[in-house]
Amino acid sequence: MAAIASPQPTLLALDRIAKQFGGVRAVDGLTLTVDRGELRCLIGPNGAGKSTIFKLIMGAEQPTAGTIRFDGRVINRWPTWRRAREGLSIKMQIPGVYPELTVRDNMRVAAQNHIPMGSMEDETYRLLARVGLEHAGEELTKNLSHGQQQWLEIGMALSASPQMLLLDEPTAGMGPGETEETARLVQSLNAEGTTIVVIEHDMAFVRRVARNVTVLHLGRVFAEGTIAEIEANERVTDIYLGRT
Amino acid sequence: MLARIASEVRPVLDGVFNAFYQYQDSFAFLVLSAIGLAVIFGMMGVINLAHGELMMLGAYITVGAARSGVPLPLAMLVAGAAVGLIGAIMEVLIVRRLYGRLLDSVAATWAVGLILSQGMLILTGPSIQGVASPLGSFRVGNTSYSWYRLLLGAVALALLVALYLLFMRTRFGLRARATIQNPEIARALGVDTARMYTVTFALGSALAGLAGGLYAPTATVVPFFGTNFMVEAFVTVIVGGANVLVGSPLAAALLGAINAFLAQTWGLYIARVGLLVTTIIVIRVLPRGMSGLVDRWRLRPTGAR
Amino acid sequence: MAAATDWGEMSAMNRRRRALSSENLAFVLFVAFMVIYPLMADEFSVGNVAYFLAMTLLAVSLALIWGYAGILSFGQTAFFGIGGYLYGIFALNYDWGGATLVGIVVGVLAGGVVAATLGYFMFYGGVNDVFVGLTTLALTLVLQTFMAQTAGPEWAVGEARLNGYNGMSVPQIMVGDTVLFGRQLFYFHLVLLVGVYLILRWLTGSRWGYGLLALRENRERTETFGYNVRFMQVQVFFLAGCIAALSGVLYASWGGYIDPASMGLTAAVTPVIYVAIGGRRSITAAVIATMILLKLSQSLASSAPEYALVVFGALALLAVLFVPEGFILSLLQALDRWVFRGGRRRRHVAPQEPAPAQPRRVS
Numbered sequence: 001m002a003a004i005a006s007p008q009p010t011l012l013a014l015d016r017i018a019k020q021f022g023g024v025r026a027v028d029g030l031t032l033t034v035d036r037g038e039l040r041c042l043i044g045p046n047g048a049g050k051s052t053i054f055k056l057i058m059g060a061e062q063p064t065a066g067t068i069r070f071d072g073r074v075i076n077r078w079p080t081w082r083r084a085r086e087g088l089s090i091k092m093q094i095p096g097v098y099p100e101l102t103v104r105d106n107m108r109v110a111a112q113n114h115i116p117m118g119s120m121e122d123e124t125y126r127l128l129a130r131v132g133l134e135h136a137g138e139e140l141t142k143n144l145s146h147g148q149q150q151w152l153e154i155g156m157a158l159s160a161s162p163q164m165l166l167l168d169e170p171t172a173g174m175g176p177g178e179t180e181e182t183a184r185l186v187q188s189l190n191a192e193g194t195t196i197v198v199i200e201h202d203m204a205f206v207r208r209v210a211r212n213v214t215v216l217h218l219g220r221v222f223a224e225g226t227i228a229e230i231e232a233n234e235r236v237t238d239i240y241l242g243r244t
Numbered sequence: 245m246l247a248r249i250a251s252e253v254r255p256v257l258d259g260v261f262n263a264f265y266q267y268q269d270s271f272a273f274l275v276l277s278a279i280g281l282a283v284i285f286g287m288m289g290v291i292n293l294a295h296g297e298l299m300m301l302g303a304y305i306t307v308g309a310a311r312s313g314v315p316l317p318l319a320m321l322v323a324g325a326a327v328g329l330i331g332a333i334m335e336v337l338i339v340r341r342l343y344g345r346l347l348d349s350v351a352a353t354w355a356v357g358l359i360l361s362q363g364m365l366i367l368t369g370p371s372i373q374g375v376a377s378p379l380g381s382f383r384v385g386n387t388s389y390s391w392y393r394l395l396l397g398a399v400a401l402a403l404l405v406a407l408y409l410l411f412m413r414t415r416f417g418l419r420a421r422a423t424i425q426n427p428e429i430a431r432a433l434g435v436d437t438a439r440m441y442t443v444t445f446a447l448g449s450a451l452a453g454l455a456g457g458l459y460a461p462t463a464t465v466v467p468f469f470g471t472n473f474m475v476e477a478f479v480t481v482i483v484g485g486a487n488v489l490v491g492s493p494l495a496a497a498l499l500g501a502i503n504a505f506l507a508q509t510w511g512l513y514i515a516r517v518g519l520l521v522t523t524i525i526v527i528r529v530l531p532r533g534m535s536g537l538v539d540r541w542r543l544r545p546t547g548a549r
Numbered sequence: 550m551a552a553a554t555d556w557g558e559m560s561a562m563n564r565r566r567r568a569l570s571s572e573n574l575a576f577v578l579f580v581a582f583m584v585i586y587p588l589m590a591d592e593f594s595v596g597n598v599a600y601f602l603a604m605t606l607l608a609v610s611l612a613l614i615w616g617y618a619g620i621l622s623f624g625q626t627a628f629f630g631i632g633g634y635l636y637g638i639f640a641l642n643y644d645w646g647g648a649t650l651v652g653i654v655v656g657v658l659a660g661g662v663v664a665a666t667l668g669y670f671m672f673y674g675g676v677n678d679v680f681v682g683l684t685t686l687a688l689t690l691v692l693q694t695f696m697a698q699t700a701g702p703e704w705a706v707g708e709a710r711l712n713g714y715n716g717m718s719v720p721q722i723m724v725g726d727t728v729l730f731g732r733q734l735f736y737f738h739l740v741l742l743v744g745v746y747l748i749l750r751w752l753t754g755s756r757w758g759y760g761l762l763a764l765r766e767n768r769e770r771t772e773t774f775g776y777n778v779r780f781m782q783v784q785v786f787f788l789a790g791c792i793a794a795l796s797g798v799l800y801a802s803w804g805g806y807i808d809p810a811s812m813g814l815t816a817a818v819t820p821v822i823y824v825a826i827g828g829r830r831s832i833t834a835a836v837i838a839t840m841i842l843l844k845l846s847q848s849l850a851s852s853a854p855e856y857a858l859v860v861f862g863a864l865a866l867l868a869v870l871f872v873p874e875g876f877i878l879s880l881l882q883a884l885d886r887w888v889f890r891g892g893r894r895r896r897h898v899a900p901q902e903p904a905p906a907q908p909r910r911v912s
Binding site for chain 3: 285291293342345346348350351352354355356358362363365366468471474478481482516517519523524525527528529530531532
């Protein structure tokens with residue numbers, strides 16, 4: 001009987017996950033583990049199954065085979081809302097904000113399951129300030145720029161103080177300045193201890209933030225390693241150029 | 245000896261024919277009630293709550309034309325065409341403005357239906373003189389059956405086949421299926437999706453008008469004629485799901501059996517309650533109806549490669 | 550921390566501003582008028598407006614479910630009818646002192662339970678949007694045809710004969726040994742309406758209300774924020790069913806009578822029309838629109854009854870097409886902008902390129 005073990009290093013473990021849409025295997029026996037405190041980038045050509053993996057992790061889709069473990073527990077059968085309450089947050093590819101609600105109401109909707117009512121005002125302010133939107137609280141969200149909507153959504157995902165944050169293309173549609181700020185935000189969140197998995201196409205961004213990179217191809221892990229190792233791997237270049 | 249066997253087999257055969265007749269009658273009623281609604285829903289995701297009133301218009305036009313000397317079958321086709329035109333106008337003036345606001349299109353078509361039925365009440369009064377049911381009847385055993393009801397069963401099947409051919413074998417059908425799959429890509433490929441929607445809405449309305457015409461001889465034609473068909477139309481579309489070609493016939497096949505059985509055993513009202521209860525159970529088990537079931541079966545994992 | 554103070558002040562200002570909106574003002578004026586109305590009107594008018602108040606609850610239930618939760622239900626009249634019938638059946642079978650008051654609870658819960666059951670099948674089955682409209686309308690139609698054929702003596706629950714199309718006579722509400730009628734009944738209805746209104750206003754501003762707002766906008770996304778969306782849908786459906794049933798109870802006890810037509814298709818039209826015309830997103834607008842339109846419909850009924858529904862249908866259609874917020878709510882909002890313009894300073898966000906509109910896909 002060992003003393004109570006320190007938390008396992010592995011936070012998320014996908015074990016031989018498959019997802020089939022009709023005849024298409026979007027994910028095909030994929031095994032992937034993410035440790036606590038990691039900042040992992042998922043890259044891969046279109047159709048590699050990146051977004052599908054996020055959907056499987058959040059429970060928007062059910063895997064046809066395999067198990068998903070989060071924090072040591074099998075979560076395959078958990079509904080999405082329970083996964084969210086147990087510490088999984090996502091920023092979606094298509095902005096997942098509520099365009100018809102004000103910025104502050106957006107934040108409140110995201111935060112109120114996790115933050116006591118008494119400190120709601122202060123907390124929403126703090127979160128909005130974190131993503132640079134503290135002065136836009138009364139604005140309807142649809143009037144924000146695309147980049148600001150992305151940040152708002154990151155702030156909303158943060159309000160749950162998640163153990164793991166899934167970011168699906170956080171810099172899509174952003175200019176270089178906004179991309180840089182996003183990179184800084186992602187890094188500082190990670191430095192505070194949030195485990196982050198990022199799907200990103202922008203290699204400059206990946207180079208900037210990631211320590212570990214996983215390359216997906218045809219629904220499987222194609223290569224894994226540091227950014228330097230991945231960039232040195234010619235087979236990775238090949239799949240991007242369609243040579244396999 | 246043979247005569248004795250015959251006399252024992254005879255009632256059984258009569259019973260079988262009776263069951264078949266009731267079943268095909270229910271099936272035809274469900275298919276014809278729902279088909280126009282299902283075409284529009286399957287293609288556009290829009291539920292046209294003026295559907296019953298379009299059937300009512302079809303019945304009025306059929307009766308009007310037939311009473312002024314047009315042969316009945318032709319009168320029904322005229323009704324279909326005229327209601328189709330009305331549908332096209334409705335799409336351009338109202339439904340088109342509400343794409344992306346599906347609930348609002350439900351509320352708006354519902355208001356249109358209300359205006360149509362109440363307007364008809366104001367224009368023509370509580371009922372008009374109908375037309376007699378054509379073709380007469382025949383007897384099997386001790387029961388009398390209507391030829392016309394059998395014909396409706398055949399028409400329902402013929403319409404399903406015609407729709408299948410239209411969607412699977414024509415260029416219109418190809419464009420329509422492309423629009424269902426992905427309107428943006430269809431547009432990029434040069435399909436005028438706005439016109440596709442207008443045509444689809446007109447087609448669905450024409451089918452409603454035709455169905456109304458087909459049933460005009462079997463019921464009194466009143467401004468609320470359409471409500472006779474609404475429960476059947478709704479449950480067929482709900483159970484059928486989005487795929488008209490597969491879902492609606494399967495739904496009508498299932499619900500027709502339940503309806504015919506319950507109506508024979510306990511009467512029409514219980515049969516309606518039975519349809520509703522079946523539908524509520526089906527949606528719990530099969531959220532996308534029969535269409536979803538067929539998809540799941542068709543797209544099931546194909547095993548090891 | 551200066552910014553945080555600014556924020557705190559701003560939100561305090563917000564709250565004040567929210568309290569002092571033309572919507573709230575309109576409701577306060579409405580209640581004030583209703584409180585003094587019986588003192589200056591004749592007995593018949595008081596009874597008549599008591600009927601309006603009862604029907605208003607039906608519109609409120611639809612505004613909650615449609616405007617607030619984004620679920621278009623044509624089943625509110627079915628729950629209305631269930632409430633009325635169940636109240637009647639209970640009150641006919643028990644005649645001790647508080648029986649009718651218990652009967653109100655029974656009727657209300659019956660409507661709520663039927664709604665929750667149907668809601669469970671729909672929402673846990675993943676049925677949403679237009680299919681909810683179809684399913685609830687089918688329920689209304691089936692219930693009407695079913696009740697219409699209960700004329701025979703075998704359709705009785707204890708002392709209560711259902712009587713099919715002829716309708717069932719229903720006892721009036723009694724408190725102790727006194728039958729409520731006239732002004733008493735009027736105030737009874739008014740208190741219930743104001744009570745339901747206040748509860749709903751409080752609920753919609755609560756955590757739960759914000760959750761509803763979010764799931765109206767986007768169900769899938771809301772679930773990823775940790776909301777048990779289906780359960781919340783069943784909850785709000787239950788609540789709206791209860792309110793519709795309360796409306797039915799008050800209607801049936803007011804008239805001493807309920808029949809299948811009161812839960813039929815034409816009846817199902819009316820709340821949708823009132824709420825579409827008034828403004829579905831506001832309970833206040835639904836209340837005011839219902840009062841005005843009921844009055845209008847009565848004056849039309851004396852001269853040209855057939856035209857009332859055509860006119861209302863056309864108004865509802867115009868509202869959906871051109872004034873989706875509804876006429877009353879748009880008016881209130883315009884007043885807000887005009888009167889409280891100084892308070893509504895818009896904070897400017899860097900006006901960068903507008904976000905590309907996301908086309909909503911039909912699934």
